[in-house]
Amino acid sequence: MALALEVKDLHVAYGGIKALRGISVKVEACSIVTMIGANGAGKSTTLRAISGIVAKQSGHVTFFDKDITSTPAHIIVAMGISHVPEGRRMFATLSVMENLEIATYTRHDKKEFAESLETVFSLFPRLKERRKQLAGTLSGGEQQMLAVGRAMMTHGKVMLLDEPSMGLAPVLVEEIFRTIKKINELGTTILLVEQNARMALEYSNYAYVLEVGVVSAEGPSSQLLDDPRVKEAYLGG
Amino acid sequence: MELTTFFQQLINGLQLGAIYALIALGYTMVYGIIRLINFAHADFLMVGAFAVYFFASFILTLTNAIPPIILFILGLIVALVAGALIAELSNRLAYKPLRYKPRLSALITAVGVSMFLEYFFASLPFIGPSFRAFPDLLKPVSFVVGGVYLNNIQLLDIGLAIVLMILLTFIVNRTMMGKAMRAVSQDKDAAKLMGINVERTITFVFLIGGALAGAAGILMAMTYPRIYPNMGILPGLKAFVAAVLGGIGNIPGAMLGGFLLGIAEIYATSYNSLLGEGIAFAILIIVLLVRPQGLLGEKQSEKV
Numbered sequence: 413m414a415l416a417l418e419v420k421d422l423h424v425a426y427g428g429i430k431a432l433r434g435i436s437v438k439v440e441a442c443s444i445v446t447m448i449g450a451n452g453a454g455k456s457t458t459l460r461a462i463s464g465i466v467a468k469q470s471g472h473v474t475f476f477d478k479d480i481t482s483t484p485a486h487i488i489v490a491m492g493i494s495h496v497p498e499g500r501r502m503f504a505t506l507s508v509m510e511n512l513e514i515a516t517y518t519r520h521d522k523k524e525f526a527e528s529l530e531t532v533f534s535l536f537p538r539l540k541e542r543r544k545q546l547a548g549t550l551s552g553g554e555q556q557m558l559a560v561g562r563a564m565m566t567h568g569k570v571m572l573l574d575e576p577s578m579g580l581a582p583v584l585v586e587e588i589f590r591t592i593k594k595i596n597e598l599g600t601t602i603l604l605v606e607q608n609a610r611m612a613l614e615y616s617n618y619a620y621v622l623e624v625g626v627v628s629a630e631g632p633s634s635q636l637l638d639d640p641r642v643k644e645a646y647l648g649g
Numbered sequence: 650m651e652l653t654t655f656f657q658q659l660i661n662g663l664q665l666g667a668i669y670a671l672i673a674l675g676y677t678m679v680y681g682i683i684r685l686i687n688f689a690h691a692d693f694l695m696v697g698a699f700a701v702y703f704f705a706s707f708i709l710t711l712t713n714a715i716p717p718i719i720l721f722i723l724g725l726i727v728a729l730v731a732g733a734l735i736a737e738l739s740n741r742l743a744y745k746p747l748r749y750k751p752r753l754s755a756l757i758t759a760v761g762v763s764m765f766l767e768y769f770f771a772s773l774p775f776i777g778p779s780f781r782a783f784p785d786l787l788k789p790v791s792f793v794v795g796g797v798y799l800n801n802i803q804l805l806d807i808g809l810a811i812v813l814m815i816l817l818t819f820i821v822n823r824t825m826m827g828k829a830m831r832a833v834s835q836d837k838d839a840a841k842l843m844g845i846n847v848e849r850t851i852t853f854v855f856l857i858g859g860a861l862a863g864a865a866g867i868l869m870a871m872t873y874p875r876i877y878p879n880m881g882i883l884p885g886l887k888a889f890v891a892a893v894l895g896g897i898g899n900i901p902g903a904m905l906g907g908f909l910l911g912i913a914e915i916y917a918t919s920y921n922s923l924l925g926e927g928i929a930f931a932i933l934i935i936v937l938l939v940r941p942q943g944l945l946g947e948k949q950s951e952k953v
């Protein structure tokens with residue numbers, strides 16, 4: 413299988429604080445890979461470094477064999493990496509529809525836009541109902557749908573998802589995970605960061621455990637689900 | 650006040666307000682996207698006025714046969730382009746290198762850019778610090794409607810400003826670039842994740858804001874046909890007050906604030922000319938005390 417994404421020995425610091433000290437992650441094309449870990453372990457930072465919105469001190473990122481280590485963020489998106497950031501980050505004063513439109517900024521194909529919109533609305537019928545509403549007035553769950561839908565509109569071959577289930581009711585959490593699975597089945601490779609470690613492991617093929625800026629364990633997700641150390645630390649015993 | 654006087658002042662106020670509104674838009678758009686109060690913005694209109702001055706003088710030395718309307722349209726294009734270029738030049742050379750530095754640095758730099766432009770223009774041998782008579786691009790024509798005196802320049806000021814504002818509103822609300830502008834002003838990182846080139850969007854804002862200042866420059870020069878390097882300072886300050894009055898960062902707010910301030914200033918002047926000079930700043934103080942977010946601005950809860 414081809415590698416969709418490869419992160420090699422990544423170091424990132426915020427001012428004097430070292431957030432990542434040599435992270436290496438491989439994501440096979442068409443798979444779902446997850447990163448779990450405690451608060452502050454560096455999961456979001458890894459995603460942000462891949463997307464190019466935080467500067468890397470050293471290390472390499474390759475995307476389908478192309479080096480994107482120092483590629484500007486907006487070009488990385490155009491190349492095919494979409495990113496649902498932590499905390500949704502809606503454009504609150506833009507309508508739902510405008511939020512979706514803005515995600516096709518790099519492409520201007522009307523037909524393709526209509527098709528992507530169709531896909532997003534079929535996954536999230538609620539967004540279709542609310543398309544004229546300002547994004548800032550959506551409920552938390554609806555905003556999460558919009559965040560995922562918006563990222564789908566950027567048409568990435570790889571989608572980075574940062575805690576898509578955060579703050580959602582248990583039913584919605586299930587729904588979000590099923591949606592991620594569907595997006596994956598539509599041909600998108602997924603790199604998923606989650607606090608909800610059990611669900612993340614159940615829905616993914618391969619997993620990395622991050623601890624204060626380094627990878628402390630990795631393996632097929634089914635294996636990690638049974639790993640006693642992982643069980644104790646992240647699955648509540 | 651008599652009714653005709655009332656309307657006379659109203660039209661004068663709209664004329665002045667149109668110019669304030671055009672300038673205020675530049676302040677508010679730049680503030681909206683990079684949270685910078687661009688003190689040099691007022692000087693862009695001076696640059697626009699001088700560009701038209703030299704252009705028109707040059708054309709008029711070549712030929713006197715050019716129809717005034719053509720001369721005006723060419724002059725307007727020169728003003729828009731000159732305003733846009735000087736604005737983007739300041740962005741590129743002065744503000745961009747400070748983009749991710751503390752905001753105070755850019756603010757102080759803006760004061761520096763403003764003073765630089767004023768003194769640089771004053772020091773140029775072919776400009777100098779003193780007044781220059783601005784040539785008549787259009788022949789002034791006056792007429793009376795129901796006892797109210799109007800002239801073509803007045804109608805041009807108001808009409809052109811309104812056309813430009815409609816155009817701007819269309820760009821901001823309907824075009825992809827306009828949507829990108831709004832997205833970038835809300836959340837730069839999220840905008841990048843949508844594939845938006847943030848720096849290009851900021852450039853676009855400077856170009857548009859500068860062009861509007863250039864338009865204000867040519868209109869001001871046609872209305873008060875004496876130009877000089879410091880000509881932007883006072884209207885710039887008042888337009889800034891207009892932007893704050895409307896709600897800084899808010900585009901319709903800048904338009905509204907500009908017109909309101911122009912009208913207030915004319916009525917106040919008709920009462921007492923010193924009051925007219927001071928009314929803008931009195932309004933600024935009142936707004937800051939009573940409604941700091943401005944008429945159309947939202948309460949500041951967003952992080953900046």
Ligand SMILES: Nc1ncnc2c1ncn2[C@@H]1O[C@H](COP(=O)(O)OP(=O)(O)OP(=O)(O)O)[C@@H](O)[C@H]1O
Binds near residue numbers: 457
């Ligand atoms: N903008 C920032 N400035 C300074 N330090 C930061 C910044 N962002 C993150 N950090 C620090 O970097 C470390 C890693 O943060 P990161 O957000 O990547 O963690 P995380 O694994 O996503 O945590 P969580 O599960 O809480 O989201 C933390 O110690 C955090 O405090």
Ligand SMILES: [Mg+2]
Binds near residue numbers: 455574
């Ligand atoms: Mg995080």
